[in-house]
Amino acid sequence: MPPDTAPLSLARGLLQQADSDAVMVRVLAADGGEGTAHSYRDLLRTALALAADLTDLARTLGRPARVGLLAENSPEWVAADLAALFAGAVEIPVPTAFTAQQAASLLESADLCLTDTAGSAALTRWTAATPDPVLPAGCPTTALDLPALIARPPAPHPPVPGDDAVVKVIHTSGTTSAPKGVQIRRHGLDALLTSLRTRTRPAIFERYLSIVPLSLLIEQVAGLYMPFLAGGSVSFLPPGTALVGTAADAAPRMLTLLRQARPTALVVPPTVAGLFLALCDQQPAESVTERHRRIFGHDGPVFIACGGAPVPPEILQRLHAHGLTVHEGYGLSENSSVVSWNFPGEVRFGTVGRPLDHVHAELADDGELLIRSTSLFAGYTREDPSSVVVDDQGRLHTGDLAEIDDDGYLRITGRKKNLVITAGGRNVAPEWVEARYRELGFIREAAVIADGLDDVHGLFVIDAALDPDTARSRITEFGRRKLSGIERAAVVHLMSEDDPAYATCFTVTGRPRRDVIRHHVLTRTPAAAPQQTKEKA
Incomplete structure (x- = not known):
């Protein structure tokens, strides 16, 4: 960024909209x-009333309060x-x-837990x-009641915190x-x-x-703070609607709500990009404007x-030809989310864009991305052993393998820890194959999945409407045409997109949970056997 760019204060910028x-x-x-x-007036008034309660709690504790937040994407969450x-x-x-165990682990230091209706139901379930x-001893829960908070006398604007303190604890898998x-x-x-x-x-x-959970930091950044600082708005799905990545059929159902939301921006996991392409292919002859209106x-x-x-x-190229450009980016919670992004007018397909202005990227001798x-x-x-240093x-040290081209664009080629060696001593980089x-x-x-195995196993989540035999045949043929014998899946496992195990095997952002998948494909019950095949030599 230009050297004279003044750093913004998120809290101060939001209060300007009060x-x-x-x-x-x-x-x-x-x-x-x-x-x-x-409106901004009502929600910020609600937030300030609740902030006064949290400030009182901090005075009692003699330190900043640690506040658990159990809620779905909702005005209460905001x-x-x-x-x-x-x-x-x-x-x-x-x-x-x-799970109850995961929640208890994250909340072990909480002083207070705020809940909306869905959060209260989750706590009851856990x-x-x-x-x-699930909650530590002495940690009370408070239901978020927006009408009651709005009805309070207006709270004064608090002094904007200026110290470089910890403001969030964001979960990440280990x-x-x-x-x-x-x-x-x-x-x-x-x-x-x-x-x-x-x-x-x-x-x-x-x-x-x-369309993805606000518990993800990138969704807080892109879905709340960037719109609010610009005076824009965020739209949430109807109450009770599964968010993408939390239920097997959430992504297709989300597509039916796009026209109602009329979005100018959204962050999507990779599977939704494929669904957008299918929508575009339905009417290839329409103009770009007609396509935007329809979708x-x-x-x-x-x-x-x-x-x-x-x-x-x-x-990505086919979507771009249809007039829908998908801007891939790269980030990790350890950098407060975004590291690099393909911004409008600066897109280079196959890369995750150039680093943000406050980020310097370089490569270690082994190709690991350092920032x-x-x-x-x-x-x-x-x-734990997955922690970055x-x-x-x-x-x-991100743990990601990357390339940087002459114009500074990053290309992520895989994870160091995911480079697998088959029982035959062959190396396979799974991300590229996937x-x-x-x-x-x-x-x-x-x-x-291939580490220590005689054969490369592939788990494929497929369109629920597609015949499994057809899918298996096309996957096998694609591997023979496009991939080497070292890389392609010799053992094909199929999973329908409406299988509840989908959300267990993959994260919201489409990253495989490899230990879970390895157990899933190697310990299949006899009843599931027809869903797997081994390529004949």
Whole structure:
């Protein structure tokens, strides 16, 4: 960014909108009706009232309060998140899809737990599932009651916290069942948002549609803070609607709500990019404007961002030819989310864009991506062998293998720890192989398992409407044509996209949970045997 760019303060920028009657949050209606809308004035008033309570709690504790947040994507989530920000509290958002053990691990230091209706239901479910307490001793729960908070006398604007304290603890998977907490710094989050705002136009975030859980930091950044700082709005799916990545059929059902939401921006996992292509292919002769009206309900453009597992370049190019450009990016919670992004007008397919202005990227001798950044995290709540490290030069060792071209664009080629060696001593980089298989439009997700095995196994999540024998035949033929004998899946396992195990085997952003998948494909019951085949020599 230009050297004279002043770093923004997220809290101060939000408070500047406190007197606006513009829509801040919309909740779509399941029947296609008007839904509900909440203004900046009302939601920020709610957040300030709740912030006053958190400030009182901090005085009692003699330190910033640690606040668990159990909620689905909702106005209540937004109010609680902003209240924690204004009060200088440490927010601990917990996915309601977690197990009781995972939730207890993340909440072990919480002083208070805020819940909406879905969060209360999750807490009840967890409590019934385990004899062990989910919340630490002495940690009360408070239901988020927006009407009651709005009805309070207006709370004064608090002093904007200025110290570089930890403001969030974000879950990330590790090598154990207990998720690590990534500690996010206030100044780190501000540095990230400053960089993003120098590279994007405010109009992009006029109407953001949120389809993945807000417990993901990237969704908080792209779905809340970027729209709110621009005076835009976020739309949430109807209450009770499964978010993408939390249920097997969530992504196809989300597509039916696009025209109602009329989004100008959204972040999608890779599987949704494939669904967009299928929608485009339904009417290839229509104009770009007609296509935007049919899919998104307005003339466009729409900023579609994608991260997590890579999208095959062929799919990206075909979408671009249809007038829908998907902007791939790369990030990790340890950098407060985004490291690099393909921004409008600067897209290079097959890459994850160039690093943000506050990030410096370089490669180690073995090809590992190292980054220096002013938005790095403040450490983990617990360590395990999957933890990344910051060396004595301030470089974060990402664990990702990458290439950097002459123009500074990054290409992620795989994970160091995922490079597998078959029982025959052959090396396989699974991410590249998986991306090639996803070129087949009916494949929603793919995962290759080979470490220590005689054969390469592939798990393929396929379109529920496709005949399994047809899918198996096309996968096998594609492997023979496009991949070497070392890389292609010799043993093909199929899973329908409506199989509940889909959400267990893959993350919301499409990354394979490789240990879970390995167990799944190697311990299949006899009843599942028809869904797997081994390629004949």
